[in-house]
Amino acid sequence: MTHAHIADALKTPTLVRLSEGTVLARFESMKIYSALAAVRRLLQEGRIRPGQTLLDSSSGIYAHALALACHRHGMRCHIVASTTVDATTLAQLEILGATVEQVEPSENLKLDQELRVRRVRRILRERPDVHWMRQYHDDVHYLGYREVADLVAAEVAAEFPGRPLTVVGGVGSGASTGGLVERLRHHDPSVRLVGLQPFGSVTFGSERHHDPEAIIAGIGSSIPFDNVRHHLYDTVHWMDFTHAMAGAVALLREHAVFAGLSTGAAHLAASWEARRFPDRLHLVIGADTGHRYVERVFARHREAPDPAALKPVEIASPAELSMPWSTMAWNRAPWPARPNDRKEPTP
Template sequence: MTPSDTVDTHPHIADALKRPDLVRLSDGMVLLRFESMKIYSALAAVRQLLDRGTVRTGQTLIDSSSGIYAYALALACHRYRLRCHIVASTTVDATTLAQLEILGATVEQVRPSKNLKLDQELRVRRVREILAERPDVHWMRQYHDDIHYLGYQEVADLVTKALPDRTLTVVGGVGSGASTGGLVQHLRRRDPGVRLVGVQPFGSVTFGSQDHHDPEAIIAGIGSSIPFDNVRHRLYDAVHWMDFTHAMSGAVALLREHAVFAGLSTGAAYLTATYESRRHPDRLHLVIGADTGHRYVERVYARHREAVDLAALKPAEVGSPEEMSMPWSTMAWNRAAWPSRRAEARA
């Protein structure tokens, strides 16, 4: 093996899994494909807490999760010899649950509920009960503690190095706010002109779609029924709201056209970027692929015959959240604050 053929070794599997791949989808679109994106966030947050002395080796870290963050936190705890406790959503799949338990995390799932709001409220309530019983446990607060922004500095550096000469638009699910917000916040330190397009499901309070009911329920990982402090509305240039069928169609098209097997939020981002790249052909659209498609096999990919041709889909362009309509709407957000909440001066 010559020196040019050498391969870096990693001290832990989490350090290998966190690194994304850049996949060219078209002249105006590149996929930032992760095995599991929140590993960056969890590793950096836990390392910072240890360095500050906020937590110590052997201590228990706790959070609630619908799956992807739970896996990331379990890996980070395994990496740094900490204990992990997850209050899990009923939507956590059997594959993820088995991995969490084998990694050493203790997992408890809240009782089944008919809507996401109740599910999230039950999880937060249970976390608070545990903290009251065990004051030595540290709550990671992935939705509210901006320590989760730290890890995306490294992702921004990778993107800047790989795509140095293109004007970027980042497209991804909003979710907790830390992934799209963290990445773009770091990218804008070099280029303030980087655009951010956030994707939301109907039924989420984050950008005002809570009064719209999608019978297929909120798309995991990109919406919320409760406010998240880590969402900095001033970072977003545009927002797209879409239903499950549109997101599913995007995921199926991504696999069919580019052989990329990705999660449902990636499908929603791909459909959004397809539309945005037609409107802004001068920009390179970076699609965030937060996870793989394995936990969506039964719900999404087994139903691929129901997917709609993307060429037949077009959003309604609206001037305010009150004007949105299903199944797909878009709005120029123009880096505005969320009107009913405090101004986000940190952005």
């Protein structure tokens, strides 16, 4: 099969059996689904016009996906990049035609995120012709994951007939795991969703905890995201950098799969969940490859603890959270409204 554009080839996942109870959905870059579908829909609705500049901030994966979508649809692309974006990604963005500006190095990811939001607001004031993609807030980013869900549903039904499914992946903007499971539950309402969070993220209430090495880009945030639909999640795992590294290194060592840090966290959580619920099939979301984590994670593989010796603390409330790994039955509850919640500002 030939593809009209490389983005169509890169977006499609490969399913890899890891154990009797776990299967990995390995993506080159999962957010390509989101970016392609969002740009296509916005063009169809007239919310953007051909050749217009599309803007967003990113820690790397979405930036590459948006640059590919713009390349395919003849749009311009401007990225406000996190300090965590690596040189390889930056070079690709520039060659694809995107303009990139990287914020100054920060003491932590919260400040990094705030600097990016501030810069996006300034650009929008100065350039009213630019369209802000708002990957964290515009639910148009859910659309692309319907295609992933239909693909997964068909393959799981064919290979594992009658086996109940649990999806395990990073929460991040909310669109990927949320969009995937919303669609899967149209086929089967019993599909469970296990979400991964780093300590320090406000999304599921761990902002009071500080992980000095937290670089688990893409699964947590210092700013509330409208695209996170808390009522979709059955269970939440909070994990520190060292545990996520243990999962990523183990995935490479045991299965020869070179994947990102969020995938490592999901792999570790899914392994624990599969031991508790052996009747279910656990689908691990491998959102990207491990290339941008070579120096910070894989070059330090000797420091990674043995995953077999790790287990979470089971808690009943976010108030009981403790590092380095906690888990809680969320039971599809909504997020309680708080008067001091701060949203990413909408111009």
